[in-house]
Amino acid sequence: MAIRISRLPLPVPVGARRPAALDGRARRAERSREAIVRALHALIGEGVVQPTAQQVAERARVGLRSVFRHFADMDSVYAELGARIQASARGLIADAPTSGSVASRLRRVVEQRSAFFEAIAPYMRAADVARRRSPFLRRQHLRQVRELRERLWTALPELERAPSHVGEALELLLSFDAWDRLRSDQKLARERAAGVVEAAAQALAAPLRARQGARR
8 A cells, every 4th residue: 555655845857956945845844744753652652552633733733734734644654653663673673593492592582572572562552453443554463473473483493393383372472462461461570571471482382392302
């Protein structure tokens, strides 16, 4: 789906001079867009899981029309915000651990995901509410699920030869949904939640360690 981020003036041909008035409007449009995205980020960070366009406009100190002039709809706002959040947090899970024992690799996966989920938690909670009515957010969610699955299988190639339920259970345990349940519903501190996830993951991975030991 094409996402129209803003209605900026058409590019000026090479060698032509852009009128000063157009340059000024372009700069103002960019400042407004930045203010809108920052406003959404702040509202979600404060726990407003479903900010309205009106709330965004008030926080950004722009008119409601300005929000929809720069963004075709709120999906476009979430697209811009999501791209920034993912870019800043992606490095936390950039490299899937591929060396060491099953236990050490799994421990590293838990560490990475704990940090990643904490960084994106406010946005994920807001997106979980909004994606029921947003095809864009549903596609984005499925893409992240696939990416995390691929990273898990890269870290633990032993899953290819394990009973299918082992991989499926590990994928569920190492998901944001499980992490948020521990943090939000069960009220566990971050360190305690990570410890619970690792203990359960290591128990599930026992067949993988057995296979690893049998090959030695």
